[in-house]
Amino acid sequence: MGKDMLMWDETLFKDGNVLELDYLPDHFSHRESQMQSLMYSLRPALRGMRPINSLISGPPGTGKTTTVLKVFEEMKKHSEDIVFIKVNCQMDSTKFAVITRVYQGLFNVSPPSSGVAFIKLFEKVMNYLIEKEKTLVLCLDDINYLYHEGHADEVMYSLLRAHEQYPGAKVGVIAIVSDTGKLYQFDPKVNSVFLPEEIAFPRYNFSELQDIIGGRIDLAFYPNVVMDDVRDAIVEYVDLTGDLRVGIDLLKRSGLNAERRASKTILVEDVEKAYETSRLLHLRRSVQSLTPDEKLLLCLIAENKDVQTGDLYILFHEKTDLGYTRFYDMVNKLSEARYVDADFSGKGMRGRTRIIKPRYQPEDILKCLE
Numbered sequence: 001m002g003k004d005m006l007m008w009d010e011t012l013f014k015d016g017n018v019l020e021l022d023y024l025p026d027h028f029s030h031r032e033s034q035m036q037s038l039m040y041s042l043r044p045a046l047r048g049m050r051p052i053n054s055l056i057s058g059p060p061g062t063g064k065t066t067t068v069l070k071v072f073e074e075m076k077k078h079s080e081d082i083v084f085i086k087v088n089c090q091m092d093s094t095k096f097a098v099i100t101r102v103y104q105g106l107f108n109v110s111p112p113s114s115g116v117a118f119i120k121l122f123e124k125v126m127n128y129l130i131e132k133e134k135t136l137v138l139c140l141d142d143i144n145y146l147y148h149e150g151h152a153d154e155v156m157y158s159l160l161r162a163h164e165q166y167p168g169a170k171v172g173v174i175a176i177v178s179d180t181g182k183l184y185q186f187d188p189k190v191n192s193v194f195l196p197e198e199i200a201f202p203r204y205n206f207s208e209l210q211d212i213i214g215g216r217i218d219l220a221f222y223p224n225v226v227m228d229d230v231r232d233a234i235v236e237y238v239d240l241t242g243d244l245r246v247g248i249d250l251l252k253r254s255g256l257n258a259e260r261r262a263s264k265t266i267l268v269e270d271v272e273k274a275y276e277t278s279r280l281l282h283l284r285r286s287v288q289s290l291t292p293d294e295k296l297l298l299c300l301i302a303e304n305k306d307v308q309t310g311d312l313y314i315l316f317h318e319k320t321d322l323g324y325t326r327f328y329d330m331v332n333k334l335s336e337a338r339y340v341d342a343d344f345s346g347k348g349m350r351g352r353t354r355i356i357k358p359r360y361q362p363e364d365i366l367k368c369l370e
């Protein structure tokens with residue numbers, strides 16, 4: 001590889017940063033009503049009152065996380081007494097990991113890593129809020145990753161009833177569920193205290209996607225790099241998945257593909273080539289958060305499509321030696337995180353027979369697990 005290739009300074013990107021997935025857009029349209037609803041729910045906190053809880057739901061890549069971050073950003077300008085913390089439950093998927101994040105958010109240090117119980121950290125957090133007269137607004141992002149083994153219910157229950165044990169503690173919870181199908185039902189005990197304002201994030205329609213993708217193109221590329229037909233090819237792909245993140249990743253990869261051809265414009269074929277990778281973005285990202293045993297289990301499910309739990313357990317046990325209870329918990333976790341459908345067959349001699357079906361193409365799952 002020659003020096004020329006690395007030094008090549010002709011680029012199509014005016015500002016590549018706006019195509020990074022953690023970029024928070026300045027210009028955020030088509031979510032005005034959702035931002036409004038969330039603001040109204042949180043507004044009481046500006047007057048020292050307990051905020052209304054929210055439940056945000058919608059398919060992947062529809063602006064849920066961005067909306068919360070934009071509202072936090074706005075509200076921070078107006079109050080010193082509210083602490084805004086967002087926990088990514090995909091990374092922190094136990095109740096202990098969640099309270100650790102909150103603790104870090106409040107105290108700017110990590111709690112001692114061993115020998116401290118959840119309840120101890122929780123107590124410290126609550127006492128701090130009371131003493132400093134602060135309100136905690138906690139966003140549990142992608143809370144669906146917390147459903148397994150009752151973690152979500154326990155965290156929610158502790159937070160929502162904190163004021164009973166710690167009078168004066170003010171906490172508002174924003175739960176974000178990334179979901180296309182049926183919503184998880186919290187434990188009735190949780191529901192009776194959660195009583196959220198529900199905020200729905202439908203998929204963007206074609207013209208909204210055109211507008212959003214078009215706006216990102218203008219920021220990211222020099223003029224005339226992406227013509228309208230290429231933009232629309234990208235929008236059509238985004239429309240297939242409904243996930244804007246795929247579109248933004250497509251822009252980045254198509255741009256790089258065009259640069260590789262030393263072209264001054266992006267062509268539809270650059271987009272087509274990029275889509276092979278971009279379409280799996282979501283799956284690949286979420287698979288990373290699984291433990292090695294969970295990855296193995298998912299791999300077995302992909303290799304043995306529509307397998308019964310009993311047969312699957314035999315395969316899994318052969319490789320891991322883990323017992324049925326652990327196995328069953330993991331099946332539930334994969335199902336709750338929507339990698340698989342695990343429906344009871346309804347037939348069968350025993351009521352517990354379930355058929356495990358991958359929700360993605362098995363080849364795609366295996367590709368992402370590589």
Ligand SMILES: Nc1ncnc2c1ncn2[C@@H]1O[C@H](COP(=O)(O)OP(=O)(O)OP(=O)(O)O)[C@@H](O)[C@H]1O
Nearest residue numbers: 025028029060061062063064065066178212244245
């Ligand atoms: N209305 C919009 N205008 C501009 N950019 C947007 C808009 N909605 C979403 N985006 C961009 O799309 C990407 C995905 O948005 P976001 O992360 O908020 O989705 P999400 O609904 O939280 O998805 P997931 O359920 O997968 O977490 C982000 O990079 C964000 O900047």
Ligand SMILES: [Mg+2]
Nearest residue numbers: 064065066141
């Ligand atoms: Mg999100």
